[in-house]
Amino acid sequence: MVSDEADSGSDSPPLLSGDSEALSQFIENMGLYFEDYGIPRIGGRILGLLLVARRPVSPEEMSEVLQVSRSSISTNLRSLLMAGLVERVSLPGERSDYYVISEEAWERSLEMRLEGIQALREIAEEGLQGLDAGHPARQRLEEMLSWTAMVEDAYRKLLEAWQSRKEVPA
Incomplete structure (x- = not known):
């Protein structure tokens, strides 16, 4: 379930805002859609989350919001990076990597x-x-x-x- 509370820090805007039920359904539908094209469901769910996120998302936040293991997030992020669907970004003052949907x-x-x-x-x-x-x-x-x-x-x-x-x- 999507939570409006997922937040990497007090200075960051909330990760998601809006109708949490509708956003959860959107994320799930993206998982199902991409699963039909050979991308694991969690990979599609990650893409869905990145599409509706207000800011770059850390793997820890993805794990929390999508309620899946950190290792599953890491595995799927590697595949999505290799496919060119997501990009890794760094934020000033942050030690963790963050991810966004690729411009390409x-x-x-x-x-x-x-x-x-x-x-x-x-x-x-x-x-x-x-x-x-x-x-x-x-x-x-x-x-x-x-x-x-x-x-x-x-x-x-x-x-x-x-x-x-x-x-x-x-």
């Missing part, structure tokens, strides 16, 4: 989807190499290749549109 998180998310489709295309190409010209599965794999080409193109266009959106000065 959505771009990185599209890139990961594109990489997944490219991997699927390569698998289809390898499968086709093993089939004779008249093999009944050939048509299915050729259709798979057509589909991956279409989806790759769509993801590339989305990525380009997102990147150009970010480049436009405010």
Whole structure:
């Protein structure tokens, strides 16, 4: 359950503010969403927490707010850092590391989807190499290749549109 009380110190603003029930549900839904894409549920919950946090969050605060072990937080933070979805930051006068959602998180998310489709295309190409010209599965794999080409193109266009959106000065 999300608590408005999670706080790293008396000088810091509260970690979360707003409807704690709605925020808890949002965080849980993010966990479920990302779990469908191969990220452990706790990783998605961490992303959800970072999205709604008012300030950078320490692993200790994540553990307290999400009610999971510190080791689970550490393991998932390493994965999220490697994926480019979160960033480690330091705060003046603090000895602990803090985390924020990466400014490149959505771009990185599209890139990961594109990489997944490219991997699927390569698998289809390898499968086709093993089939004779008249093999009944050939048509299915050729259709798979057509589909991956279409989806790759769509993801590339989305990525380009997102990147150009970010480049436009405010």
